[in-house]
Amino acid sequence: MATMSPRRVELIDAAARLFSERGYHGTSMQHLGEALGMQRGSLYAHIGAKEDLLYDVVADGAGRFLARGEAAMALPATASEKLTRLLIDHVTTATDHLAASTVFLNEWRYLSPEHRDEIQTKRDRYEEIVRLIVAKGIDTGEFRPDADVRFAATLFLSAANWVYTWYRPEGELAPEEIGRRFADLIVKGLAP
Amino acid sequence: MATMSPRRVELIDAAARLFSERGYHGTSMQHLGEALGMQRGSLYAHIGAKEDLLYDVVADGAGRFLARGEAAMALPATASEKLTRLLIDHVTTATDHLAASTVFLNEWRYLSPEHRDEIQTKRDRYEEIVRLIVAKGIDTGEFRPDADVRFAATLFLSAANWVYTWYRPEGELAPEEIGRRFADLIVKGLAP
DNA sequence: CCTACCGATCGGTAGG
DNA sequence: CCTACCGATCGGTAGG
Numbered sequence: 135m136a137t138m139s140p141r142r143v144e145l146i147d148a149a150a151r152l153f154s155e156r157g158y159h160g161t162s163m164q165h166l167g168e169a170l171g172m173q174r175g176s177l178y179a180h181i182g183a184k185e186d187l188l189y190d191v192v193a194d195g196a197g198r199f200l201a202r203g204e205a206a207m208a209l210p211a212t213a214s215e216k217l218t219r220l221l222i223d224h225v226t227t228a229t230d231h232l233a234a235s236t237v238f239l240n241e242w243r244y245l246s247p248e249h250r251d252e253i254q255t256k257r258d259r260y261e262e263i264v265r266l267i268v269a270k271g272i273d274t275g276e277f278r279p280d281a282d283v284r285f286a287a288t289l290f291l292s293a294a295n296w297v298y299t300w301y302r303p304e305g306e307l308a309p310e311e312i313g314r315r316f317a318d319l320i321v322k323g324l325a326p
Numbered sequence: 327m328a329t330m331s332p333r334r335v336e337l338i339d340a341a342a343r344l345f346s347e348r349g350y351h352g353t354s355m356q357h358l359g360e361a362l363g364m365q366r367g368s369l370y371a372h373i374g375a376k377e378d379l380l381y382d383v384v385a386d387g388a389g390r391f392l393a394r395g396e397a398a399m400a401l402p403a404t405a406s407e408k409l410t411r412l413l414i415d416h417v418t419t420a421t422d423h424l425a426a427s428t429v430f431l432n433e434w435r436y437l438s439p440e441h442r443d444e445i446q447t448k449r450d451r452y453e454e455i456v457r458l459i460v461a462k463g464i465d466t467g468e469f470r471p472d473a474d475v476r477f478a479a480t481l482f483l484s485a486a487n488w489v490y491t492w493y494r495p496e497g498e499l500a501p502e503e504i505g506r507r508f509a510d511l512i513v514k515g516l517a518p
Numbered sequence: 519c520c521t522a523c524c525g526a527t528c529g530g531t532a533g534g
Numbered sequence: 535c536c537t538a539c540c541g542a543t544c545g546g547t548a549g550g
Contacts, residue, residue, distance in 0.1 A: 159351035176535045285507045292488035315477045323515030368519045
């Protein structure tokens with residue numbers, strides 16, 4: 135990562151954009167070459183195979199979300215605050231990196247088995263973080279005792295992960311505001 | 327539709343399954359031929375082009391969801407009851423027709439522009455139905471007056487449309503129960 | 519529904 | 535980074 139050439143970075147950017155628009159299988163090396171103004175064969179000076187690009191894009195996306203998750207969990211704050219903070223960060227991250235997030239969420243299943251397993255582990259960890267925050271809120275009495283941890287976490291993830299399908303930068307609501315409103319609704323649903 | 331041959335029905339079924347597993351662009355006519363035990367060229371006795379199959383699968387999915395939506399709206403019931411009923415029906419439909427629902431939700435963007443527009447209209451109508459139910463609940467005082475109609479509807483749709491990514495038939499919860507728990511959380515979030 | 523074929527394009531490589 | 539190429543496969547058609 136530290137030694138990644140500028141060309142490789144450009145290539146990953148173009149891959150994120152093209153894969154998000156046309157899908158991984160709908161994007162050819164030819165398309166990628168045109169996006170960078172070079173012959174498709176020349177791309178192999180920078181990568182070993184097409185799947186490397188998918189992995190790079192997906193791993194970037196996974197890494198970003200997970201970093202926000204770990205940060206939210208480490209906050210000295212109530213469960214409601216952590217949940218709200220994380221949902222805002224999640225939405226902001228998804229919208230700031232819309233192409234990469236789209237690829238992360240809907241093309242990751244085309245990764246090679248090894249790469250897929252690695253990403254699955256990160257997804258599992260992220261989900262666990264959300265559950266831990268909800269469970270903590272129940273413990274402290276902040277959320278109602280009969281709340282369903284798994285369903286509350288899944289509702290959180292559903293709202294967060296569906297944003298990329300409808301968010302448009304020209305829309306009237308800022309990403310922060312979107313995250314906040316979802317969090318309000320969910321936190322109210324969890325109130326005692 | 328009334329005159330659809332058994333072979334064509336088999337073909338659409340196989341397309342739903344394969345497109346949901348490998349994506350539209352990741353599925354070749356060769357794959358489809360193998361699934362039906364025939365040569366790929368022979369498939370053209372039943373369809374005009376590969377895209378016809380995508381359209382058939384997506385249109386089936388869209389039609390099913392929309393029918394549930396219109397039915398829920400027509401119920402003689404409170405807004406909470408309609409919302410709960412629709413969410414249960416949505417989840418049940420998505421899980422009963424998991425492959426077609428998956429294709430409907432994540433391959434529809436590869437339709438031809440005309441077909442895409444037609445499906446978009448149905449999606450818009452479905453979303454409108456959810457909003458109308460929420461708005462009605464606010465009018466009658468069933469939901470709190472400051473509830474955000476668009477966000478409540480989007481939270482509903484997010485939960486409903488994310489199910490296909492994590493639902494597994496061998497899981498412990500029945501689809502009805504999944505829909506009911508989501509509905510409870512959302513309705514509680516809307517309570518005055 | 520099959521055989522045999524169409525031109526185009528696929529991901530990837532060699533050699534410079 | 536390009537030229538020139540590899541074998542394989544793509545969606546689709548003709549003619550039977």
